[in-house]
Amino acid sequence: xxxxxxxxxxxxxxxxxxxxxxxxxxxxxxxxxxxxxxxxxxxxxxxxxxxxxxxxxxxxxxxxxxxxxxxxxxxxxxxxxxxxxxxxxxxxxxxxxxxxxxxxxxxxxxxxxxxxxxxxxxxxxxxxxxxxxxxxxxxxxxxxxxxxxxxxxxxxxxxxxxxxxxxxxxxxxxxxxxxxxxxxxxxxxxxxxxxxxxxxxxxxxxxxxxxxxxxxxxxxxxxxxxxxxxxxxxxxxxxxxxxxxxxxxxxxxxxxxxxxxxxxxxxxxxxxxxxxxxxxxxxxxxxxxxxxxxxxxxxxxxxxxxxxxxxxxxxxxxxxxxxxxxxxxxxxxxxxxxxxxxxxxxxxxxxxxxxxxxxxxxxxxxxxxxxxxxxxxxxxxxxxxxxxxxxxxxxxxxxxxxxxxxxxxxxxxxxxxxxxxxxxxxxxxxxxxxxxxxxxxxxxxxxxxxxxxxxxxxxxxxxxxxxxxxxxxxxxxxxxxxxxxxxxxxxxxxxxxxxxxxxxxxxxxxxxxxxxxxxxxxxxxxxxxxxxxxxxxxxxxxxxxxxxxxxxxxxxxxxxxxxxxxxxxxxxxxxxxxxxxxxxxxxxxxxxxxxxxxxxxxxxxxxxxxxxxxxxxxxxxxxxxxx
Amino acid sequence: xxxxxxxxxxxxxxxxxxxxxxxxxxxxxxxxxxxxxxxxxxxxxxxxxxxxxxxxxxxxxxxxxxxxxxxxxxxxxxxxxxxxxxxxxxxxxxxxxxxxx
Numbered sequence: 001x002x003x004x005x006x007x008x009x010x011x012x013x014x015x016x017x018x019x020x021x022x023x024x025x026x027x028x029x030x031x032x033x034x035x036x037x038x039x040x041x042x043x044x045x046x047x048x049x050x051x052x053x054x055x056x057x058x059x060x061x062x063x064x065x066x067x068x069x070x071x072x073x074x075x076x077x078x079x080x081x082x083x084x085x086x087x088x089x090x091x092x093x094x095x096x097x098x099x100x101x102x103x104x105x106x107x108x109x110x111x112x113x114x115x116x117x118x119x120x121x122x123x124x125x126x127x128x129x130x131x132x133x134x135x136x137x138x139x140x141x142x143x144x145x146x147x148x149x150x151x152x153x154x155x156x157x158x159x160x161x162x163x164x165x166x167x168x169x170x171x172x173x174x175x176x177x178x179x180x181x182x183x184x185x186x187x188x189x190x191x192x193x194x195x196x197x198x199x200x201x202x203x204x205x206x207x208x209x210x211x212x213x214x215x216x217x218x219x220x221x222x223x224x225x226x227x228x229x230x231x232x233x234x235x236x237x238x239x240x241x242x243x244x245x246x247x248x249x250x251x252x253x254x255x256x257x258x259x260x261x262x263x264x265x266x267x268x269x270x271x272x273x274x275x276x277x278x279x280x281x282x283x284x285x286x287x288x289x290x291x292x293x294x295x296x297x298x299x300x301x302x303x304x305x306x307x308x309x310x311x312x313x314x315x316x317x318x319x320x321x322x323x324x325x326x327x328x329x330x331x332x333x334x335x336x337x338x339x340x341x342x343x344x345x346x347x348x349x350x351x352x353x354x355x356x357x358x359x360x361x362x363x364x365x366x367x368x369x370x371x372x373x374x375x376x377x378x379x380x381x382x383x384x385x386x387x388x389x390x391x392x393x394x395x396x397x398x399x400x401x402x403x404x405x406x407x408x409x410x411x412x413x414x415x416x417x418x419x420x421x422x423x424x425x426x427x428x429x430x431x432x433x434x435x436x437x438x439x440x441x442x443x444x445x446x447x448x449x450x451x452x453x454x455x456x457x458x459x460x461x462x463x464x465x466x467x468x469x470x471x472x473x474x475x476x477x478x479x480x481x482x483x484x485x486x487x488x489x490x491x492x493x494x495x496x497x498x499x500x501x502x503x504x505x506x507x508x509x510x511x512x513x514x515x516x517x518x519x520x521x522x523x524x525x526x527x528x529x530x531x532x533x534x535x536x537x538x539x540x541x542x543x544x545x546x547x548x549x550x551x552x553x554x555x556x557x558x559x560x561x562x563x564x565x566x567x568x569x570x571x572x573x574x575x576x577x578x579x580x581x582x583x584x585x586x587x588x589x590x591x592x593x594x595x596x597x598x599x600x601x602x603x604x605x606x607x608x609x610x611x612x613x614x615x616x617x618x619x620x621x622x623x624x625x626x627x
Numbered sequence: 628x629x630x631x632x633x634x635x636x637x638x639x640x641x642x643x644x645x646x647x648x649x650x651x652x653x654x655x656x657x658x659x660x661x662x663x664x665x666x667x668x669x670x671x672x673x674x675x676x677x678x679x680x681x682x683x684x685x686x687x688x689x690x691x692x693x694x695x696x697x698x699x700x701x702x703x704x705x706x707x708x709x710x711x712x713x714x715x716x717x718x719x720x721x722x723x724x725x726x727x728x
Contacts, residue, residue, distance in 0.1 A: 598726075600726045601720075601727075602723065
């Protein structure tokens with residue numbers, strides 16, 4: 001079964017090609033069916049791959065499947081080869097499984113959009129790229145998948161490109177990612193220079209021998225790789241593209257900017273854990289950036305009014321948790337949180353999409369309220385996701401988040417643990433706020449929109465239910481999950497005794513957050529407006545993301561834009577065009593001067609002949625004399 | 628008493644120079660043609676002188692050849708000049724520059 005792993009990439013590729021060339025001829029229903037079937041097929045194969053792995057003894061669960069030799073240039077060899085092990089199997093299941101559910105949802109959500117064929121083409125193409133990314137057996141293939149999903153992200157964020165803000169958001173995402181990818185590429189080059197190979201197996205096996213633990217090379221490589229991860233996974237300082245990415249259709253936000261693409265950075269750090277183990281400084285950087293980003297993003301989410309923006313900042317925050325985990329060496333915990341997060345965040349986004357659909361496109365929570373009665377399924381599943389992300393036991397979010405916090409504390413990073421705990425409280429608060437403002441309380445829905453509010457069709461609600469079940473029960477799988485991933489991380493799974501004190505604190509933080517939100521938005525004991533007024537400037541700053549966008553614009557975009565403008569007008573038109581035109585003018589002048597020789601005057605010609613004869617005769621004489 | 632070959636060569640050189648100057652300085656096309664003839668004959672003189680000095684017939688044979696060629700060349704040249712005169716109405720070389728670049 002493992003030999004058929006390439007089908008996972010083939011199915012969505014075929015789906016994309018069919019929809020790209022024949023989409024508009026096939027019609028709405030068929031296009032959606034083709035795309036969904038392709039991803040479902042990939043999911044089936046992924047399950048088969050899992051079965052294939054489980055049939056092997058744990059020590060042997062690392063299989064290379066090479067398709068063909070890609071580059072052979074002297075000593076530089078790269079194959080299109082896949083590495084199948086528990087980590088890639090888990091990622092595959094998440095990508096294709098959640099991907100299938102979202103494709104089903106998109107059939108309903110994009111039902112009225114005229115560009116449906118283009119949409120499903122891009123969506124399938126994304127699955128291809130993501131599959132390459134998680135299956136890659138070498139750094140170059142990983143980078144290929146990385147860039148491919150970045151491209152699809154650009155295409156899908158700017159799907160409604162006629163809208164300027166959407167087109168700009170797509171560009172922003174791609175450009176910011178490229179900044180990170182620059183570091184990633186440098187890291188890969190450094191790896192090649194150090195190891196002479198880009199294959200995972202060769203590099204990781206040679207790492208302890210070739211790299212000095214804590215040495216400069218190891219630190220440089222891992223920091224450069226992490227730079228790529230901050231771009232793709234929206235951490236400080238390259239997170240600013242993710243809130244704007246909400247311009248894309250909601251299924252896109254769910255799939256790419258919640259469940260799968262943004263987790264690629266976490267996957268990459270987990271995959272290269274052998275290198276991070278040799279660079280404790282970099283790991284500390286990863287963990288710190290993760291924890292700080294988690295807290296930072298949570299503070300911004302507290303005061304957002306657009307439901308999708310809350311979820312965007314929430315994603316940035318939860319990704320911070322995952323990086324905190326892999327930074328302190330708890331790789332299995334990080335991947336587990338990645339999985340549970342995929343479930344409940346996708347669910348939150350799809351639910352938000354359902355709400356927006358019902359609200360005829362309005363995303364402002366100040367215009368919502370009391371929607372639970374009219375949207376029972378959406379509301380119920382949203383509540384499940386809310387409790388999961390808030391970290392309320394026994395839902396999955398509690399288990400995954402708590403495992404991370406425990407790992408951080410046990411690794412000695414008590415200040416990061418504290419940051420994580422406070423963030424958990426903030427998370428519970430802002431999610432509860434979102435839920436209360438949207439689904440409960442009195443309705444603030446404007447009259448015209450109120451008539452249109454209805455529950456979504458089954459194609460949209462069914463995936464919500466499936467995700468809700470997964471978000472609820474996945475916590476039970478944590479033990480088996482860690483054991484399954486153990487061979488990948490060489491005993492990185494800390495099976496420490498459950499620390500009930502820590503668990504109690506986590507639950508307390510979650511309940512505190514929910515309670516404060518309840519008091520503010522349901523009981524109205526605390527006045528949100530009063531708190532906002534008391535906070536004054538700080539409140540405005542938080543609402544506007546601490547004006548980081550404006551900062552980057554002033555420091556980076558304006559100067560570079562000015563430089564580009566100067567280059568285009570002065571340098572290109574003046575210097576480059578000047579050089580080219582100058583050559584032409586020079587030649588023209590030279591020709592004009594030479595033309596004077598062809599005067600047509602015979603005596604001039606005769607004189608030239610005579611002069612030539614004299615010169616030749618002189619030279620001949622001199623040479624004869626010398627000889 | 629034979630004349631030393633050098634005297635002949637000097638005369639030949641002088642004649643060649645006079646002919647060359649004629650080609651460069653004179654404006655009448657016919658005079659230029661005549662100057663070319665002078666140059667050719669100067670060469671003939673030098674050929675014959677050297678041949679006589681060495682008691683070998685090669686130079687004199689070549690001189691005969693040169694004379695034949697000179698005659699042919701004059702024939703063609705005169706034909707050209709007559710045609711040009713019919714066209715342009717002048718034999719002043721400075722006024723014939725239709726082929727200028």
